[in-house]
Amino acid sequence: MNRTVWIIIAIVAMLVIGGISSYNSLINMSENVGGKWSQIENQLQRRADLIPNLVSxxxxxxxxxxxxxxxxxxxxxxxxxxxxxSAKAEANGELNTALSRLLVIAENYPNLKADKNFRALMDELSGTENRIAVARKDYNESVQLYNTTIRSLPASIFARYYGFDPMEYFKADEGAKQVPQVKF
Structure with missing residues (x-):
């Protein structure tokens, strides 16, 4: 065969291998983002499961x-x-505000603050809040890596072709930037 044919075959082979590699990398990153998102949902569910006991x-x-x-x-x-x-972040912000109001009420009841069950629930809730913060950070970092990759060459070519779209960050709602005001 002619040397030009070998060069063309080599170029095509490199493009195919690069395309497969980019595709697999994008799939891996997409799954990583999905896994991180499920961790946020797990922690939000954990908190939601604690709340009925706290309310009771x-x-x-x-x-x-x-x-x-x-x-x-x-x-x-x-x-x-x-x-x-975005819907989860907004609903999470509303829940945070409602919980903070409930905790202000608890401050007015010394017997409640001294209750063993209440203290245990508050400790669980505090630990869960920390887990949520870590899960959100991990999720946003994986979204950042994924979004950067699908916008960078050569992956952007394959990302567009295979329909890999940017993913949404978990952002705090607008009200989270200000301390909630509790009024009775």
Missing amino acids: TVKGYAAHEQQAIQAVADARAKLGGAQGP
Whole structure:
């Protein structure tokens, strides 16, 4: 065969191998983002599962604080039905605000603050909040790597061809930038 034919075959082979490598890399990154997202959802679910016990404990001491208790229940339900990072972030912000109101109420009840179950639930909730923060950070880092890769050459060519679209970051809602004001 002619030397030109070998050069063309080598170039085609390199393109095919590069394309396969880019595709596999994009699949791997996409799955990594999905895995990180599921960790956020796991931790949000863990927190949502703790909340009914916390609310029940507060109800026992502060039954007349029904509005704050109902706000927590409503925000928890909204978080359970939220789909996608921005909807989850918004619902999470509402739940954080409702929980902070409930915890302010708890401050007014010394017997509640001294209750062993309440303290244990608060410790669990605090640990879960830390886990959520770590999971969000890990998720956003994997989204950043994925989004950077699909916008960089040569992967961007294959990403566009195979339909790899940018993924959404888990962003705090606008209200999270300000300290919530609790008014009764």
